[in-house]
Amino acid sequence: MLPIVLLSVFGILNLFLGFLRSNRALLPFILVVLALVFGVNLLDWNHAGSIPAFLDSPYISQMLTVDNYSVAFSGIVLLTALLLLPFSRSYVVAGEPNLAEYYSLLLFSLVGAIMMVSYNHLIMLFVGIEILSISMYVLAGSDKRNVRSNEAALKYFLQGAFATGILLFGIALLYGATGTFQLSEVAAAIATPANQSLVPMLYVGVLLMVIGIGFKISAAPFHFWTPDVYEGTPTFFTAFMSTVVKTAGFAAFLKLLVVALPAASTVWLPTISAMCVLTLLLGNVGATVQTSAKRMLAYSSVSHAGYLLLGLIAGHGQLSGAAAQSIFFYSLAYSIATVAAFGVLKLVSDQRQREDYAGLAGLGRTNPLLAFVLTLALLSLGGIPLTRGFFGKFFIFTAVASQGHIGLVVFAVLMSMVGIYYYLRPVIAMYLRPAEPGAEAPIVVDGFQSATLVLLAIITLVLGILPGFLSNLL
Amino acid sequence: MLTAFLVFFPLAAALLLHFAKGGAARALALGAALLEFVVAVFAAISFVRTGSAGLDLNLNWIPSAGINFHLGIDGLSLCLVLLTTFLVPIILLTAFRHEEYENPGAFYALVLFMQTGLLGVFTAMDAFVFYFFWEVALIPIYFLAGAWSRSDRRIQITFKFFLYTIIGSLFMLAGFVYLYLQTGPAAGSSAAHSSDIQAFYALKLSASEQSWLFWLVFAAFAVKMPIFPFHTWQPDTYTESPTPATMLLSGIMLKMGIYGCLRWLLPVVPLGVSQWQQLVMVLAIIGIVYGAIIAIRQRDMKRLIAYSSLSHVGLMIAGVFSLQAIGLQGAVVQMLAHGVNVVGMFLVADAIERRTGSRYMPDLGGLTRRTPLLSVCFLVMLLSTVALPLTGGFVGEFLLLAGVYQFNMWAGAVAGLTIIFSAVYLLRMYQRTMLGPDSTYSETITDLGGTELVMFGALIVLVFWLGLFPGTFLRLSEPVTSQILTLVGR
Numbered sequence: 001m002l003p004i005v006l007l008s009v010f011g012i013l014n015l016f017l018g019f020l021r022s023n024r025a026l027l028p029f030i031l032v033v034l035a036l037v038f039g040v041n042l043l044d045w046n047h048a049g050s051i052p053a054f055l056d057s058p059y060i061s062q063m064l065t066v067d068n069y070s071v072a073f074s075g076i077v078l079l080t081a082l083l084l085l086p087f088s089r090s091y092v093v094a095g096e097p098n099l100a101e102y103y104s105l106l107l108f109s110l111v112g113a114i115m116m117v118s119y120n121h122l123i124m125l126f127v128g129i130e131i132l133s134i135s136m137y138v139l140a141g142s143d144k145r146n147v148r149s150n151e152a153a154l155k156y157f158l159q160g161a162f163a164t165g166i167l168l169f170g171i172a173l174l175y176g177a178t179g180t181f182q183l184s185e186v187a188a189a190i191a192t193p194a195n196q197s198l199v200p201m202l203y204v205g206v207l208l209m210v211i212g213i214g215f216k217i218s219a220a221p222f223h224f225w226t227p228d229v230y231e232g233t234p235t236f237f238t239a240f241m242s243t244v245v246k247t248a249g250f251a252a253f254l255k256l257l258v259v260a261l262p263a264a265s266t267v268w269l270p271t272i273s274a275m276c277v278l279t280l281l282l283g284n285v286g287a288t289v290q291t292s293a294k295r296m297l298a299y300s301s302v303s304h305a306g307y308l309l310l311g312l313i314a315g316h317g318q319l320s321g322a323a324a325q326s327i328f329f330y331s332l333a334y335s336i337a338t339v340a341a342f343g344v345l346k347l348v349s350d351q352r353q354r355e356d357y358a359g360l361a362g363l364g365r366t367n368p369l370l371a372f373v374l375t376l377a378l379l380s381l382g383g384i385p386l387t388r389g390f391f392g393k394f395f396i397f398t399a400v401a402s403q404g405h406i407g408l409v410v411f412a413v414l415m416s417m418v419g420i421y422y423y424l425r426p427v428i429a430m431y432l433r434p435a436e437p438g439a440e441a442p443i444v445v446d447g448f449q450s451a452t453l454v455l456l457a458i459i460t461l462v463l464g465i466l467p468g469f470l471s472n473l474l
Numbered sequence: 475m476l477t478a479f480l481v482f483f484p485l486a487a488a489l490l491l492h493f494a495k496g497g498a499a500r501a502l503a504l505g506a507a508l509l510e511f512v513v514a515v516f517a518a519i520s521f522v523r524t525g526s527a528g529l530d531l532n533l534n535w536i537p538s539a540g541i542n543f544h545l546g547i548d549g550l551s552l553c554l555v556l557l558t559t560f561l562v563p564i565i566l567l568t569a570f571r572h573e574e575y576e577n578p579g580a581f582y583a584l585v586l587f588m589q590t591g592l593l594g595v596f597t598a599m600d601a602f603v604f605y606f607f608w609e610v611a612l613i614p615i616y617f618l619a620g621a622w623s624r625s626d627r628r629i630q631i632t633f634k635f636f637l638y639t640i641i642g643s644l645f646m647l648a649g650f651v652y653l654y655l656q657t658g659p660a661a662g663s664s665a666a667h668s669s670d671i672q673a674f675y676a677l678k679l680s681a682s683e684q685s686w687l688f689w690l691v692f693a694a695f696a697v698k699m700p701i702f703p704f705h706t707w708q709p710d711t712y713t714e715s716p717t718p719a720t721m722l723l724s725g726i727m728l729k730m731g732i733y734g735c736l737r738w739l740l741p742v743v744p745l746g747v748s749q750w751q752q753l754v755m756v757l758a759i760i761g762i763v764y765g766a767i768i769a770i771r772q773r774d775m776k777r778l779i780a781y782s783s784l785s786h787v788g789l790m791i792a793g794v795f796s797l798q799a800i801g802l803q804g805a806v807v808q809m810l811a812h813g814v815n816v817v818g819m820f821l822v823a824d825a826i827e828r829r830t831g832s833r834y835m836p837d838l839g840g841l842t843r844r845t846p847l848l849s850v851c852f853l854v855m856l857l858s859t860v861a862l863p864l865t866g867g868f869v870g871e872f873l874l875l876a877g878v879y880q881f882n883m884w885a886g887a888v889a890g891l892t893i894i895f896s897a898v899y900l901l902r903m904y905q906r907t908m909l910g911p912d913s914t915y916s917e918t919i920t921d922l923g924g925t926e927l928v929m930f931g932a933l934i935v936l937v938f939w940l941g942l943f944p945g946t947f948l949r950l951s952e953p954v955t956s957q958i959l960t961l962v963g964r
Binding site (some may be wrong): 472 | 503536565570602620628629633637645652654
């Protein structure tokens with residue numbers, strides 16, 4: 001609860017700081033705020049339902065719940081933002097006039113993300129998604145003189161608004177069928193339907209909700225916006241979009257399915273299985289034919305949505321145990337690796353003005369650190385041991401296989417083989433191809449960003465070698 | 475503790491290499507590799523005196539999943555640990571002689587990193603630890619083979635190598651996950667399953683399950699060894715990689731596949747093995763003949779050795795899948811002998827290429843007059859590869875052939891062709907390079923120098939040791955191979 005309050009208050013405060021026209025002070029301020037909120041968030045660990053007394057009226061406390069599940073996923077979201085922010089230094093250096101607004105929007109979007117992982121009431125889910133999405137629509141178009149960025153914002157907004165409508169319609173039908181927005185009451189109403197004639201309406205509602213959230217997490221066949229939006233959006237915000245939005249979306253999705261809709265699994269289980277297969281296929285195959293590293297990462301993020309959907313399938317029954325644990329571990333692995341990959345890509349594209357594989361050529365020689373961190377990130381995304389991504393995949397596959405969905409696991413394993421193909425291509429460019437003429441100069445990275453990259457590499461490696469730490473939190 | 479040191483010390487040394495330059499980097503790398511060998515010998519002595527219990531390391535790794543970081547050394551592991559720690563200093567010394575490598579410190583560091591992966595594979599006693607190190611070993615060799623290669627096709631070649639091996643490994647992972655989910659909890663553990671090797675050995679799966687599990691697990695080993703028809707990555711990779719990387723690949727890494735079959739395939743899915751035994755035998759024997767026939771046609775020394783290796787590996791696979799005690803024992807000795815032989819052969823090719831700038835046989839000839847020492851070393855390594863008595867190659871191939879013969883007389887007869895064929899192509903190679911009409915290099919070439927003599931000396935000592943006293947190693951591996959056969963026969 002307190003993180004939401006703090007983030008909102010500091011977000012507004014930060015807007016006023018923007019009037020001071022002191023860009024240099026903003027980044028440290030935001031980092032301190034996020035570190036503070038991250039710490040405050042952890043205080044709620046194992047203190048389920050600890051809500052300040054003045055807020056503890058039934059009306060509010062029934063809307064959001066603070067439990068280990070929400071704390072864990074809020075933790076991922078906040079940590080991701082914290083590790084990503086150093087890469088916004090180029091805005092500070094360039095004297096970006098709207099920086100305070102960007103940062104405030106990021107803080108607000110984090111409020112939305114935290115609401116999405118801790119909702120207990122379908123309206124809160126909707127409000128959380130909207131807070132997150134509206135901030136992201138603006139940020140996608142933040143490079144306002146760039147046509148691609150404008151296109152991205154427009155596409156994202158149109159598709160997002162459409163998806164929101166569908167989601168809302170689904171919630172409305174669900175409400176019509178069950179007469180409640182509370183997750184546990186919804187579950188009870190579905191398990192023992194009062195009126196059999198309402199069951200079709202209920203199922204349609206569930207399907208529409210799955211589709212609406214499917215848009216947000218870019219699951220196929222609702223993923224068409226993803227590559228264009230990711231490519232047009234400034235890289236820094238793409239990274240935010242593909243980590244925070246996705247993590248929050250999946251945490252919300254899992255909670256919805258496991259807490260509210262376990263009795264409706266006859267509807268959503270086949271739907272999600274089909275979406276999962278399609279997402280894995282389209283994401284991975286789409287990524288293989290890209291020549292732009294950024295677009296490849298966009299498709300790769302679609303494919304990772306597929307692996308996470310696989311985790312949802314394992315999520316029968318409870319918000320703890322193998323499924324929640326595997327999604328938690330995977331989201332964290334994915335977020336850390338994606339932040340590292342986009343961070344390096346941003347540094348390279350800022351200075352070499354290109355985002356394709358050829359722009360990465362020769363990086364192993366000119367910038368060993370950047371090349372090493374990007375390699376590690378890609379290996380982690382590809383799921384190769386020694387990196388955390390391997391255990392992310394491993395836990396998901398084991399969780400799903402133990403539920404008896406062997407066919408899906410085999411398919412996902414085949415798709416990860418395809419994944420290795422496209423994750424290796426940037427690595428080849430960096431180490432085996434000479435730099436393009438005119439791009440032999442090393443990329444300038446300041447100490448702060450180097451330190452962040454090293455930290456990201458250490459997290460990836462340490463949790464790839466000692467997964468036992470963090471592997472049984474939930 | 476000794477085992478943990480063996481596995482992780484090279485990694486630590488590799489990290490330290492980051493801070494060393496030039497001569498210091500060489501001294502550090504070589505010192506670490508030699509120390510590692512001494513420790514391995516020490517471990518061997520401790521094993522002979524007190525058995526494997528003192529070398530067991532079993533730590534919690536992912537307690538909630540019942541996965542332990544379990545390393546151990548028994549007789550079979552010990553043979554391969556000794557081979558690895560013996561060959562790595564030689565491989566490093568070969569790398570030292572290539573002054574042209576850019577960023578040599580990184581090269582040495584990757585070799586040592588690779589050693590960690592290899593030793594981890596050979597000592598892992600938990601399925602997921604095994605898989606973990608199996609993949610860890612792939613990352614350094616990919617960069618060693620790709621980044622320091624001078625071939626124009628290096629990108630395609632190493633890419634193919636990487637994809638082949640990783641696809642094989644992912645099949646193995648899928649198989650391991652399935653096997654793991656069939657296990658019961660380990661004693662004293664709260665987790666529902668266990669991936670310990672004993673839990674896998676205790677599994678009793680139906681014949682139909684084992685039938686497809688066999689291929690999932692075997693896929694990784696088949697690509698790594700490689701067995702016909704999964705071998706297409708091998709000749710190009712061996713030929714175009716820098717020689718030290720080729721030595722790592724052929725001398726040690728392919729033994730991962732054979733070791734994997736012995737440790738993780740035969741005892742785990744015995745019914746699957748007996749179902750597919752004949753098919754694998756046929757593939758192995760095709761590999762023997764096919765590799766040998768293509769080797770005869772080669773003119774590039776490294777490529778010839780690559781195909782010769784394919785042929786010899788085929789015999790080892792046939793020996794393993796004969797499921798005879800003598801065949802398994804032969805495979806163990808031959809793993810060691812082949813490691814020594816093939817590294818020796820590549821060392822010869824490298825010595826000639828460095829001196830003349832060519833390894834293309836029609837360019838060479840008449841080198842022997844100026845290089846008596848090189849000629850002798852070449853001949854010894856060659857004769858051991860051909861399996862002449864007194865050499866390690868003879869003991870290995872003899873036992874292997876005896877095993878294959880016990881399985882099926884005709885299989886033994888065809889597999890025996892490997893010796894005849896290898897005599898043909900290897901002696902022809904010798905004749906075309908060292909003997910024959912003089913070439914432009916025969917007057918200018920220099921003989922082996924100090925360090926090279928030491929390297930060849932060490933290899934030759936081992937060749938004769940394996941040829942004269944194979945019992946040293948046979949006694950080590952005998953309890954393990956007979957245990958494997960008991961498990962297969964259950």
